[in-house]
Amino acid sequence: MESVWQKRVTISPREMLTKNIHTKAIVIGAGMAGILTAYLLQEQGVETVVLESGRIAGGQTCNTTAKITSQHHSIYAYLTEQFGRRKAGMYAHANQKAIEDYARVIEKEKIDCQFQRCPAYLYAREEGQIEELKNEAKAAQLLGIPAEFTMETELPFAITGAVRFEEQAKFQPLKFIQRIAENLTIYENSKVVRIEDNCVFTQHGIVEGEHVVFAVHYPWQVVPGYYFLRMHQERSYVIALDISEWEKIDGMYLGIGTGGYSLRTFAEEGKQILLLGGASHRTGENGSGGRYELLRQKGREWFPESREIAHWSAQDCMPMDRIPYIGYFSSEIPNWYVATGFGKWGMTSSMAAASIIRDMIVGKEHPDEKVFAPQRFPVAALSKNFTENAIQAVKGLSKQAVSMEEFPQKCPHMGCKLEKNADENTWECPCHGSCFTEQGEQISGPAQQGFDACEK
Numbered sequence: 001m002e003s004v005w006q007k008r009v010t011i012s013p014r015e016m017l018t019k020n021i022h023t024k025a026i027v028i029g030a031g032m033a034g035i036l037t038a039y040l041l042q043e044q045g046v047e048t049v050v051l052e053s054g055r056i057a058g059g060q061t062c063n064t065t066a067k068i069t070s071q072h073h074s075i076y077a078y079l080t081e082q083f084g085r086r087k088a089g090m091y092a093h094a095n096q097k098a099i100e101d102y103a104r105v106i107e108k109e110k111i112d113c114q115f116q117r118c119p120a121y122l123y124a125r126e127e128g129q130i131e132e133l134k135n136e137a138k139a140a141q142l143l144g145i146p147a148e149f150t151m152e153t154e155l156p157f158a159i160t161g162a163v164r165f166e167e168q169a170k171f172q173p174l175k176f177i178q179r180i181a182e183n184l185t186i187y188e189n190s191k192v193v194r195i196e197d198n199c200v201f202t203q204h205g206i207v208e209g210e211h212v213v214f215a216v217h218y219p220w221q222v223v224p225g226y227y228f229l230r231m232h233q234e235r236s237y238v239i240a241l242d243i244s245e246w247e248k249i250d251g252m253y254l255g256i257g258t259g260g261y262s263l264r265t266f267a268e269e270g271k272q273i274l275l276l277g278g279a280s281h282r283t284g285e286n287g288s289g290g291r292y293e294l295l296r297q298k299g300r301e302w303f304p305e306s307r308e309i310a311h312w313s314a315q316d317c318m319p320m321d322r323i324p325y326i327g328y329f330s331s332e333i334p335n336w337y338v339a340t341g342f343g344k345w346g347m348t349s350s351m352a353a354a355s356i357i358r359d360m361i362v363g364k365e366h367p368d369e370k371v372f373a374p375q376r377f378p379v380a381a382l383s384k385n386f387t388e389n390a391i392q393a394v395k396g397l398s399k400q401a402v403s404m405e406e407f408p409q410k411c412p413h414m415g416c417k418l419e420k421n422a423d424e425n426t427w428e429c430p431c432h433g434s435c436f437t438e439q440g441e442q443i444s445g446p447a448q449q450g451f452d453a454c455e456k
């Protein structure tokens with residue numbers, strides 16, 4: 001189902017790669033991370049080619065809610081406690097700087113993408129959550145973020161408190177990408193199938209280059225990197241409601257805890273449209289569905305008689321220690337880079353990734369790169385998630401082995417048993433989150449191919 005952004009913007013198609021070419025940097029993937037990386041590299045005069053298996057921004061990026069914020073749940077108290085003030089400060093700085101970098105690019109390119117400064121709020125509805133919010137406000141302030149605990153919001157329901165971050169932003173992501181992609185060399189429908197030495201192979205052409213950036217959302221390689229063991233995917237649902245009759249809501253909101261709802265608005269032809277998101281679950285742990293209905297119930301409760309204009313879902317990679325993997329893909333391969341594990345905060349994370357990888361390629365030290373380095377391994381913080389991911393992987397694989405009759409569809413990535421998503425009528429892998437149409441066509445990775453839905 002199309003997002004509100006897709007309904008309004010059509011990015012002109014690009015040709016498929018059908019020849020062999022040479023360049024300095026190759027970016028695989030034309031989502032927000034890939035496009036921004038190519039843009040920042042090109043700004044520095046680094047010749048760059050982007051290879052995209054589908055359409056520009058046709059992956060998860062077209063389904064984002066596009067809040068540009070450093071407020072990533074209650075992350076700053078957690079980071080300070082787990083990794084210390086210095087590393088927490090790098091995370092805060094990289095994400096705050098990303099907001100300013102968006103403003104800079106939008107100003108420079110004169111992009112009309114409804115970029116609007118606004119506050120971001122993390123709100124609580126239970127007394128027991130107030131302490132967490134107060135700690136988060138304090139931790140964020142100590143790291144230099146303009147944050148405060150408040151009871152004031154524009155929400156139509158009662159809260160017990162909120163953390164407010166000033167000077168955050170929201171925009172129309174596809175209008176932004178449409179413009180910055182204009183002067184980039186991008187080949188669409190050019191899936192990368194193999195990489196050997198400095199050569200990146202698509203089905204009909206080869207690009208030779210010095211640097212290869214994996215901005216593919218979820219790297220498909222099992223080795224090196226072992227990303228399949230370091231993160232899982234989580235799906236969330238969004239409905240767009242016309243709430244023009246209601247008071248204006250400028251801020252962006254997210255409820256604390258796993259069941260928290262996300263709210264942000266945008267203006268269109270004199271109307272106020274609300275994006276209401278939530279009902280998240282680990283991809284592939286689908287139950288009996290009913291996620292859109294849950295959001296609709298909330299919509300009816302909070303904005304009675306509002307009108308639904310669109311609904312869709314998306315998923316993102318959740319890293320084990322809540323910090324994205326940005327930097328060298330593996331210590332074994334010096335010219336491969338990766339940007340993944342954005343934990344549903346891929347707008348600022350993509351910008352942070354693009355600037356870190358740009359600096360690595362041009363040979364400059366980035367002040368915040370260390371906290372995102374994929375080679376980090378804080379054992380204590382990771383062990384619980386690592387075990388959970390490994391259990392899911394083994395569960396999926398063993399179910400597959402137990403009964404081929406009972407569990408007919410298996411994932412082409414690593415053979416896990418696929419689960420039906422009743423809300424989307426798709427197949428999902430509970431181990432690593434690959435997603436397929438009912439007929440078995442691949443929608444998103446890490447799987448790089450579909451399966452034969454008739455074959456058992």
Ligand SMILES: Cc1cc2nc3c(=O)[nH]c(=O)nc-3n(C[C@H](O)[C@H](O)[C@H](O)COP(=O)(O)OP(=O)(O)OC[C@H]3O[C@@H](n4cnc5c(N)ncnc54)[C@H](O)[C@@H]3O)c2cc1C
Pocket residue numbers: 028029030031032033034051052053054055056057058059060061062063064065066067068069190191192193215216217234235236237238277313314315316339340342343344345346347348349350445448
């Ligand atoms: C419901 C929801 C709401 C969200 N809202 C927000 C928000 O408000 N703010 C925020 O900061 N973040 C948000 N996020 C997260 C954000 O949308 C994502 O993190 C971000 O869009 C990911 O961008 P990406 O470039 O990494 O991935 P993608 O957009 O998926 O791009 C990866 C690209 O790589 C391509 N690719 C894959 N394999 C190959 C190959 N072999 N060869 C060539 N190309 C390949 C794919 O086709 C795809 O186009 C949200 C996430 C969800 C699930």
